[in-house]
Amino acid sequence: MSHNQQQTKGHRSEATRDAILSTAERLFAERGLNNVSNRQVSEAAGQGNNAAVAYHFGTKTDLVRAIVRRSSGPIAERRRALVERISGSTRPRDWISCWVLPVVEHFESLGSPTWHARFGAQVNAEPEFRQIVVEEALTDPTLDVILEGLNRCLPPLPADVRIARNYMTRQLIVSTLADCERVLAEGRETPYVSWNKAANTLADALVGLWLAPVTTEPPSVDREANRRPAR
Template identity: 55%
Template sequence: MTARARSDRSTATREAILDAAERLYAEHGVYAVSNRAIAEAAGQGNNAVVGYHFGTRTDLVEALVHRHAEPIDRLREAMLEHLPVEPGVRDWVAALVLPTAQHLEELGRPTWFARFAAQLMTDPALREIMVRESLTSPALSALLSGLNACLPALPDDVAAERADICRLLLVHHFAERERALADGFPTPRASWTDAATGLVDAIVGIWTAPVTTGTGAHLDPKEHT
């Protein structure tokens, strides 16, 4: 076997492992899936092949994250280049949301990345992998700076609360849509792009909503019956 053939075979094996791991992680959870199960799903008879190509479970998860982060970042960079001269909140939010939706659309069906990413963001240890990947993206840093600069003035606690809400929507809205598609259930929107448009509407509404003050949150529910 030539060096080129060995390299091509190794690349194909790595891709098969990544495909299998992403699917199994999305469907069962990262810690519920063994390297042996991944190797079998990838069509590999050697149970040590996952460790040989990727090292630890963390290394494999990092490879999966990076696999999707690169194309999403390219789409994000393209959106930033076409922003209007004076972008508003909706322009910045769209540039944040749409690249992931476009990437999922381009992957075709079925996809597993949205559910896989949602699992990472809810695990304290694995979440750091997603955070580190985000910190290496100049486009994402520029986007968030632009968005923060044009948001309405909000009290610090309210801004932090709304950032948490938006982060949850960004991660779990697409994961729920992906799960529904995988299970054959109807979805509110016909395409990933349409789903992104609805998510942009919701996030813009969250950031621009008025701030309620007073003691309304402590009212006795019986007063409203």
């Protein structure tokens, strides 16, 4: 096989992989991960070979990981650049913005409609696949830098509170951006929804979340005040 033939074959293979990834992301976003088979993805991607997903990626887990990585790389690059710009900041919102803004900017750069935010929400809803996102996030050291910078700006928080608020932050980002993407994809004209508004609203809410007071005692009910009068 000549060099040109090898290049042509490589380009076709890459185009096929991209088609499969885009199709799988859309189907998973619309139907959920457990309601779509590799065979359905291959057919919807226009592949005559129903085993195309297995050939190019392997298992469904491998396919999901490839979709996650396709966006995690560009997001990580944006995040590193933003962290460099605000390095040394003592404002919690600066560090929160480093968490949120790169994700939003990436989605906005994809045009409309996009599917990755809703795909992320579907992955987050399935414990067997959610760990993939966690594992991929751990490969980005910039997230640790963001958390360290944020923690320096906050009042002392117990370790369990920090862990809980970290988890809540990730959940709020996933669900809010999925809802925003859904509205934008449906073409509903509203002055209240845009990627920029989503980024600002999220950052404001997350600053409040991280600066919220910590209750050391469980909520209690004043039983005497609420006791029914004796008959």
